Amino acid sequence: MTEVNQSPTIEEIKRELKKQYSADDYEPCNEACMVVPPENIIHVCKTLRDKFHFELLAEETAVDYWPEEKPRFHLIYRLRSIKHNLIFGLRVALNGNAPIMPSLVDVYKNANWFEREIWDMFGIKFEGHPDLRRVIMPYDWEGHPLRKDYPLGYEEVQYTFNFDEIDVRKPYAEE
Amino acid sequence: MNNDNNLVGTSFTITPVSLDEIKHLVSNRAIEGDTVLLNMGPQHPSTHGVLRLLLELDGETVINCISDVGFLHTGIEKNMEAKTYVKAEVMSDRIDYLNNVGNNLVYCLAIEKLTGLDVPPRAQAIRVILTELQRIASHLVWLGTHALDLAAMSVFLYCFREREKILDIMELVSGQRMMTTYLRPGGLWRDIPVEFEDAVRDILKTFPAKIDEYEALLTKNPLFVDRTVGIGVLKPEVALDYGLTGPGLRAAGIAHDLRKSQPYSGYELYDFDIPTHTDSDTYARYVVRMEEMRQSLRIIQQALDKLPMGPIRSNNRKYVPPPRSEIGTSMEALIHHFKLWTEGFSPPKGSVYVAVESPRGELGLYLESDGSPKPYRVHWRTPSFTNMQILPVIAKGHLVADLVALIGTVDIVLGDVDR
Numbered sequence: 001m002t003e004v005n006q007s008p009t010i011e012e013i014k015r016e017l018k019k020q021y022s023a024d025d026y027e028p029c030n031e032a033c034m035v036v037p038p039e040n041i042i043h044v045c046k047t048l049r050d051k052f053h054f055e056l057l058a059e060e061t062a063v064d065y066w067p068e069e070k071p072r073f074h075l076i077y078r079l080r081s082i083k084h085n086l087i088f089g090l091r092v093a094l095n096g097n098a099p100i101m102p103s104l105v106d107v108y109k110n111a112n113w114f115e116r117e118i119w120d121m122f123g124i125k126f127e128g129h130p131d132l133r134r135v136i137m138p139y140d141w142e143g144h145p146l147r148k149d150y151p152l153g154y155e156e157v158q159y160t161f162n163f164d165e166i167d168v169r170k171p172y173a174e175e
Numbered sequence: 176m177n178n179d180n181n182l183v184g185t186s187f188t189i190t191p192v193s194l195d196e197i198k199h200l201v202s203n204r205a206i207e208g209d210t211v212l213l214n215m216g217p218q219h220p221s222t223h224g225v226l227r228l229l230l231e232l233d234g235e236t237v238i239n240c241i242s243d244v245g246f247l248h249t250g251i252e253k254n255m256e257a258k259t260y261v262k263a264e265v266m267s268d269r270i271d272y273l274n275n276v277g278n279n280l281v282y283c284l285a286i287e288k289l290t291g292l293d294v295p296p297r298a299q300a301i302r303v304i305l306t307e308l309q310r311i312a313s314h315l316v317w318l319g320t321h322a323l324d325l326a327a328m329s330v331f332l333y334c335f336r337e338r339e340k341i342l343d344i345m346e347l348v349s350g351q352r353m354m355t356t357y358l359r360p361g362g363l364w365r366d367i368p369v370e371f372e373d374a375v376r377d378i379l380k381t382f383p384a385k386i387d388e389y390e391a392l393l394t395k396n397p398l399f400v401d402r403t404v405g406i407g408v409l410k411p412e413v414a415l416d417y418g419l420t421g422p423g424l425r426a427a428g429i430a431h432d433l434r435k436s437q438p439y440s441g442y443e444l445y446d447f448d449i450p451t452h453t454d455s456d457t458y459a460r461y462v463v464r465m466e467e468m469r470q471s472l473r474i475i476q477q478a479l480d481k482l483p484m485g486p487i488r489s490n491n492r493k494y495v496p497p498p499r500s501e502i503g504t505s506m507e508a509l510i511h512h513f514k515l516w517t518e519g520f521s522p523p524k525g526s527v528y529v530a531v532e533s534p535r536g537e538l539g540l541y542l543e544s545d546g547s548p549k550p551y552r553v554h555w556r557t558p559s560f561t562n563m564q565i566l567p568v569i570a571k572g573h574l575v576a577d578l579v580a581l582i583g584t585v586d587i588v589l590g591d592v593d594r
Contacts, residue, residue: 031527056418056420058418058537058556059539059541061556063551064552076541082415082431085436087530089528108416109417109418110417110418110561110564112564113560117560121252131199133196134245136245136593136594137248138245145250150253152253152257
């Protein structure tokens with residue numbers, strides 16, 4: 001892999017990712033950002049790190065689009081290049097309630113806790129993660145608090161479409 | 176301690192985690208009972224909050240250090256999703272309780288980027304002055320507690336004496352010492368009072384001598400030097416791999432500062448240096464932070480000298496409430512006031528990531544809006560959370576007594592880690 005030494009432009013990076021890893025532009029975002037297929041994320045990050053000098057993983061987080069199912073989650077990666085003074089976002093769309101992603105720990109070490117936090121808060125599993133335990137919530141906590149179907153501690157509002165579903169898990173007083 | 180059950184019973188008193196769950200984190204010697212597992216914290220004076228460290232020790236040498244965080248988790252990200260943008264800002268103060276203005280700043284910058292609000296130059300300059308004052312205050316707490324951990328008690332008292340002056344200024348402008356919420360989307364809550372300039376000039380005049388005083392107490396103090404030089408050495412490539420930012424990265428020789436590389440809030444107008452060091456040990460990080468305080472003073476001096484007159488809030492009434500004086504005479508102002516304080520404003524759909532340089536490193540905010548008056552997703556990329564991961568790396572092979580110096584040098588705020 002040849003290194004790019006003069007500052008690459010965002011356009012060049014986008015072209016490369018489009019050609020090599022079938023990445024796609026992501027419009028509803030105010031920064032340089034692309035949607036990457038889940039299986040390509042490791043290769044994309046390696047390319048960005050080794051070829052374009054994105055040395056830092058600035059952020060890794062997730063968004064829940066419940067009740068939408070396809071995709072239900074978006075994983076967000078943000079890489080920073082100190083050398084070229086650039087920042088680049090990657091998004092991965094994940095379907096289903098319990099998705100599994102390849103872990104980024106082998107590429108960026110600090111993905112470790114970010115991924116533990118995402119597992120803790122969203123219930124997205126990371127394959128190949130060395131230490132996938134809860135990081136912020138207590139170890140015996142049930143559920144993943146930042147999911148949109150996780151109530152905020154108040155009583156859940158029952159509508160006609162989800163009345164029975166909520167009724168089943170509602171804590172009623174014993175007779 | 177020969178069998179597993181015995182080991183678990185004696186070592187873990189806080190959370191009954193079984194050894195099986197953390198088997199992959201300790202060495203084989205711990206499982207054979209050759210090394211000791213020791214619990215440090217969460218209630219330990221040197222952990223600066225509630226941080227629990229599980230140490231695997233061979234005699235006094237740290238073989239492995241497993242950090243356990245989350246004791247201060249308050250669900251701020253989840254709570255913010257349930258509140259309007261203005262109400263949610265109050266919670267941003269509580270994240271990093273030593274850098275409240277910085278948290279407000281990144282929150283306001285994110286909303287301004289999302290909505291395209293312009294901030295008047297006067298408000299930008301005041302934001303810079305307050306953020307830099309806060310940076311000094313935060314470094315003072317770091318210096319005081321770091322020195323206290325290394326048994327230099329008097330430094331702590333002097334640092335908190337000076338910090339109090341800075342907090343007095345925060346109280347002067349906002350009415351609150353710490354949780355100011357003074358910065359608002361589109362500008363400031365209100366203009367600074369007339370006493371502000373004299374109070375800041377007083378700090379500018381007296382504080383350089385105070386930094387010299389701290390340096391006289393520590394920089395060449397053999398007890399301090401012995402316990403910091405060569406402790407927690409970190410290679411720059413390891414620091415980058417672990418995503419370290421802030422003074423820790425600069426002490427490793429990498430001059431990365433978001434105030435220079437991606438200026439925000441008018442930092443490009445001021446002349447200042449990025450202090451760096453090449454030794455990358457605890458002492459180097461001390462030197463870098465001391466110099467950062469001096470650079471902050473330089474920025475404050477320039478910002479105060481050039482402080483422009485003019486409005487302190489944007490005029491966009493769809494996002495920024497009208498002044499009180501207008502409400503009595505203008506029907507439109509009354510409607511805007513009512514709408515903004517009940518329903519709140521609705522930024523357009525979209526998502527932004529904004530990062531500022533906090534005293535601890537890159538403080539980022541990911542904000543996603545779905546077009547409603549409440550944020551759809553808020554993620555705080557806090558520097559302490561990322562920097563915490565470096566602690567087990569630098570702790571390996573050092574003595575237990577050095578661990579207090581290492582926790583101090585990473586400069587974590589547990590509210591910032593757990594959110």
